[in-house]
Amino acid sequence: MSDYLLYCFAQSGNAYRAALMLNLIGADWQPQWIDFFGAGVQRGPDYRQEVNEMGEVPVLVDGDKKLTQSGVILTYLARKTGKFLPQGEDQELESLRWIIFDNQKVNGFLGPYRFLINFAKPAGDPAIVGFLKGRAQANLAIVNTRLEKSPYLIADTPTIADISMTAYLYYPAEEYGFDIAKDYPAIGAWLERMKALPGWGHPYDLMPGYPFGTQGFRNRA
Numbered sequence: 001m002s003d004y005l006l007y008c009f010a011q012s013g014n015a016y017r018a019a020l021m022l023n024l025i026g027a028d029w030q031p032q033w034i035d036f037f038g039a040g041v042q043r044g045p046d047y048r049q050e051v052n053e054m055g056e057v058p059v060l061v062d063g064d065k066k067l068t069q070s071g072v073i074l075t076y077l078a079r080k081t082g083k084f085l086p087q088g089e090d091q092e093l094e095s096l097r098w099i100i101f102d103n104q105k106v107n108g109f110l111g112p113y114r115f116l117i118n119f120a121k122p123a124g125d126p127a128i129v130g131f132l133k134g135r136a137q138a139n140l141a142i143v144n145t146r147l148e149k150s151p152y153l154i155a156d157t158p159t160i161a162d163i164s165m166t167a168y169l170y171y172p173a174e175e176y177g178f179d180i181a182k183d184y185p186a187i188g189a190w191l192e193r194m195k196a197l198p199g200w201g202h203p204y205d206l207m208p209g210y211p212f213g214t215q216g217f218r219n220r221a
């Protein structure tokens with residue numbers, strides 16, 4: 001049995017934050033696929049009662065501990081292992097600042113935008129899609145400006161703030177109708193730096209659910 005179990009699915013950038021962290025710290029972990037788009041178990045009373053009252057993925061199980069919210073999972077794993085841990089109060093606060101901005105305004109808009117144009121049935125209302133796209137792009141520009149000044153978000157080395165920010169940013173450009181790495185070059189260069197970290201993996205390789213509707217992986221190493 002693995003040390004950690006992660007409730008996740010391949011299309012979830014929110015879950016990818018936790019999957020990537022587990023891989024980067026070299027943890028012994030296994031995914032528990034959630035059929036988010038099919039049965040939608042996360043919406044059912046059993047899931048809410050037994051797994052996560054918020055009805056969300058990701059959920060990390062570590063022995064008797066069950067953690068939800070990717071920012072909490074990242075903080076827990078960083079504190080437990082000392083890896084990607086912000087150092088001292090200033091960095092801790094700065095990391096939290098970027099994680100909240102990411103959750104609410106960067107990937108918090110990008111994820112629903114991608115969902116509405118790729119997976120929602122019926123597809124999203126164009127006015128809502130346009131709003132989400134505009135907000136996501138404006139906030140990606142803010143992250144880009146930040147990364148023009150610093151190799152990683154809050155320090156010269158990567159921390160959980162960077163891992164959080166990667167959430168939806170490695171998915172293919174076709175899923176967005178624009179190319180994040182090309183349109184925001186400092187983000188593109190930073191994504192390459194993150195990709196070079198030992199243990200890095202693409203969301204479609206780390207979590208089950210690719211191709212869409214299956215429990216497979218794209219290229220399981």
Ligand SMILES: N[C@@H](CCC(=O)N[C@@H](CS)C(=O)NCC(=O)O)C(=O)O
Nearest residue numbers: 012014055056057058069070071103
């Ligand atoms: N802030 C949360 C977001 C989690 C989240 O929204 N997950 C999506 C899947 S990508 C979900 O489970 N949504 C179900 C719902 O909102 O009903 C995190 O970072 O863990």
